[in-house]
Amino acid sequence: MNERRDATTGAAWPTADGSRTDPATEAFLVHHNLLFTVVYEMLGSVADTEDALQETWLRWVKVDLGQVVDQRAYLVRIATRRALDRLRVMKRRKEAYVGPWLPEPLLTAPDVAEDVELAESVSMALMLVLETLSPTERAVFVLREVFDVGYDEIAAAVGKTPATVRQIAHRARRHVDARRPREAASPDETRAVLASFQRAVETRDLQGLLDVLAPDVVLISDGGGVRRAAPQPITGAGKVARMIVGGLGKARITLAAEPTVVNGNPALLLRVDGDIDGVMAARVEHARVTGLYYVRNPRKLTRIASETPLTLR
Template sequence: MSHVTDPATDTFVTYRNLLFTIAYEMLGSAADAEDVLQETWLRWIKVDAKNVRDQRAYLIRITTRQSLNRLRAAKRRKEAYVGPWLPDPLLTAPDVAEDVELAESVSIGLMIVLETLSPTERVVFVLREAFDVSYDEIAAAVGKSPSAVHQIAHRARQHVDARRPRQVVSPSETRAALRAFQRAVEGRDLQGLLDVLAPDVVLVGDGGGVKQAALRPVIGAEKAVRMLFGGLGKVDGTLTAEPTVVNGNPALLVRLDGEIDGIMAARVEDARITGLYYVRNPEKLTRVESETPLTRR
């Protein structure tokens, strides 16, 4: 028996990975992005597709509006969150890492910077910078004039540029720093850790109130080492850290006695780690073992 789908479903499936990527970059949460896709789908099937000139643009518009609504609601949720909030890490396929612009736009480091934008600024920045959506299209999605969107995009870009890393670091450089970090942690090598961490390294842990993590970012190599060895060093079981790729960038999957403890992502400058992001909240670790397809097309 042949399986027949309707054109609306076919169109939605064609753009599903793109819409997920857009919603995820706007929200930093895989579960929220999936909810946005569900809402987008429910609105899309009520539309007479014959009257839609550009179906891709129309779907992006619905996804953007739903994401903006959620972003505004999430602001209140995040204010009540226990400790620092980090985006959900996603295991990604090699093609994401190969697309340098996509890998940068979904990197944990940049996603953290995007958290400092207002909801409208974030939505405009993501559509313009990561997906090259026209100002007219963005204006239609966010309900503002193209000239207002122009100004918002400019402001958001300045804000992000002031906070993103100065230099572009190759994945191999990040991998090398993480390898040195991995060896030091697994070997309980205090000096090895101090050698790979920049003196003013920032360690951010996200336990979400479920797992132990510092309630504020820890600044400075010695404090970070104390925190790491205070948490991971007291561990009686077997601690392992295996290289993986999350959000298109090298990372470490940390296991305790074979069970996933968290994902460690890093920001590297001049061969040393300047930012360490450790996601331990179990609710955020649902997508670190099977790949999530991300795309800009």
């Protein structure tokens, strides 16, 4: 049997004659970007998302399509179950992770940034909030609040009654609303603030950093035990600015920051002596940086060279 390789994930889907996929695989590919977005928002890991989608496809091709009324809903149900299985495994894995854990950054197309709802749902800031939910709460929140899936469909996906799902959704929404950014900055405002931050970092301007950082800014860096990173979040403009400027000064390195779009939001790609060092996403409120998320773990930088298509539909 021949294969068709998916351009987004690199996964190989079998085809009947090398040029035409079977109906089940064709349906899966039609909804692939949606399924990727759903599962990624639940997991925050590309490798685990791709594995969950591979398992979804393997189960989907065994389904009698003649008995399926809504293929999209059925696929989302399968993918959610696979994501829930992985969420429980990932929880144990994260407990052994070296240092803070951040979601894997995705280079995204401009149209993702233009979709305010989608851009917020995949932002580093919100995905970190979702990390504080239980696996079931996270699945219910993502399906209901982000993708507007009906309670009956969610109940079938997570193995709960619709009444229970409503309660979980209410609890998860209240939890997230209490922790999500209150004043979401526009992309233009975020880009302007990041430009000021970029200039201050590249010139090692301590006062410039203090001017652009909020007093209670939090810096979270993820090196995964592979690259150096702060073992705990750093809080406070003074501490964050001194750590950035002090670290650069001691290293005597050439640092360049390149504007990019990560997870639908303006971000910076940082290069040290010409080599990629990491991706820095930011949360901006009231024209100040309130959150910095620096992913240095090279295993998490596999999706910053080419755009990953995401969609809510």
